[in-house]
Amino acid sequence: MLKDDKSKHNKLFSPYTINILFVMLSMVGLALLPRLTVKLNPQERSQSLSVSFQYPGAAAQIIEHQVTSVLEGALSTLNGVKHIESVSSIGSGYINIETEKNTRIETLRFQVLSIIKDLWQNMPEEVSYPEISNSKAGTSEQQLLFSYTLNGDASSPELFEYANYQIRNAINEIQGISEIEVFGSTPFEWHFIYNRQQLRQYGISPYEITNALYSWQQPTSLGVGTSSSDGETGSYPIILSYKDSKNLDANWKKIPVKNINGHIIYLGNIAERKIVQQQPSAYFRINGLNTVSVNVFAEETSNQISLANQVYKAEERMKQNLPSGWSLIRMYDSSEFLRKEISTTSIRLGIALLLLLVLVMLVHRSWRYLLLITLSLIANLALAVVLFYMFKVEIHLVSIAGITVSIGIIIDNFIMMADYLKYRKNIRIFTALLGATLTSLGALVVVFFLDETDRTNLIDFTWVVIINLSVSLAVALLLIPSLMNALRIESKMSKRKSWRLKLISRMNGIYAWYIRNLGYKKRRWIIPVLFLLIFGLPVNLLPGQLKDKSIAAGIYNKTLGSNFFNSNIKPVLIKYTGGTLVPFMNHISGNSILMQQAGETILYIYVSLPGGSTIEQLNDVCIKLESYLKQFNGIRQFQTFIYGPQSGRIHVYFTKESQETDLPYQVKNLMIEKANEFAGADFGIYMQNDGFSNELREGSRSNSIQLSGFNYRELLNLALIAGDSLSQNPRIKNMTVFSGSTQ
Incomplete structure (x- = not known):
């Protein structure tokens, strides 16, 4: 009866079955390899959602009252919300939602979508549909993947229109692209000039012109009517973005505005049209040059190398379809440095692995034994890829280091199991392997109790080691015995007995020397003291x-x-x-x-102006900084991003040769001196762990009083009353009331 059970067991788990099973699982792992998230540095994981929206031209107070507070009040009632915060600025706003520990983020996302869908219908027409993302808004910058410039024998608006539609649509088809920005030109808008007295005669208001235009072609956005100081004429800007702009261009004079006693007043009777270019709401330049640029951003969870390969193919197709005389130039490619760093680290990993396999060959002097360890290691890494994909482990320089660290322990487990099975003919050593491996894994548990910053940097490293060592136990228990049976690896103790005896004899001689010289009681302290001093x-x-x-x-x-x-x-x-x-x-x-992000040396320059400033003023400051940077030969490229009067930054990249010199630090110090020449502008200049800031707002004040509540207007009134009272104190030199980061 016992033999029958044993035979059934052998048929069910035969070496052939186990080998085929591991081959299939390994093929699954190799197929999932391109789907892993590959990036240069660890990415912060946060259980949060962000809701962002645009309200072009609106003041921060209006956005707070009409949009932000409405959304925030509704979102705060959802279950699973731990903390909620919002920021309203000129033309835009966002809300960050931090969730409880066990909240299902996808369920909460669906609930947020439902609330937005209900509330957006009652918001002003100019408000864009709110966008939801799984990362905190305003806390991190998107990773620029590619930057292109479009050149050709055409006007900037024509190049901009081609880039905004043709190039954007071609790249948007690629899965993994989070956003595409087009800079270099602004669309045209129509300004309607009307006579105010004439409007009074007909009893027509500027808002009736808005309604007439909206009813005619359903534009995506309309401006607000304004009057000049003389009270006679007024300009009415309308953004030119209609479904059928050509038809509107020919028939705008025939747009009916009002019916007065059967007499229809048309727009051409009361207004004149003027086509002007919109004022830019953002700037982007490379090396200080104004060109039509296309910036491509990748999703946080995408495989940036695989994604870059897809963009390369789309780039080739776009170049073939460009009009004659036009060119699309790739100015920046972040995947190049990522490929180089991953390649360098992979080569080091391969060399370490090769050395380990050479040592295995030197010790055992058997090609079959070497093949056993190699095949087992390949299966181990392939199975680990499956678990990396399932548990969403990111592959970056730190996690690759985890692979390197774990490989030595993995091979050790394989050798111990193979040797024990070879000479003892059983797998009872697995219990010892399990205990030793769990002890190693137990040391990594401390990572889960670190603070958020350190845990973010080490969590992928920890999961890589845990997964690799756990898989190695399964491989050692199941695959090693079946492979040894397939490769017919058996004990040949008699042939190597003399060699092993000589090795043991030499080791015993070394130990005897230690006992005679350092093991004596009076000299026993030498070893621990030596290790302590080292x-x-x-x-x-x-x-x-x-x-x-x-x-x-x-x-x-x-x-x-x-x-x-x-x-x-x-x-x-x-x-x-x-x-x-x-x-x-x-x-x-x-x-x-590990907190220092790996990568090339980059100088970050952040610039902002006080409240009430314009984006053109900040652009003038950045232009002067760009002119100053052009004098340094060691700078490979610098990129300028301006999104508003309080949001400007310059990224300075250095050549490979200059990174090995002190030029980056010289440039940083000179830029600090240059920053002190701009009165009223706030600068933050950072490189690696060293930074400079001359911000003279909230941070420089000796004392502050924070008020919090649910009604922004009431809160602002209370703050102003308290500010007036405090200003009467002769000891207070300067008092400012501000909301969030805006004065």
């Missing part, structure tokens, strides 16, 4: 003074915290007892080395 004593971490008023703090301040100790003794102790700890601490400069 690692280093944390003398450099001793605080200078303790602010506590306890007796122990007083004793510390008089001894280890004294000026004599810190000036004369502490530097000597750090030099001779610091070991490898001091260079490590100096290298990370007080910040986690």
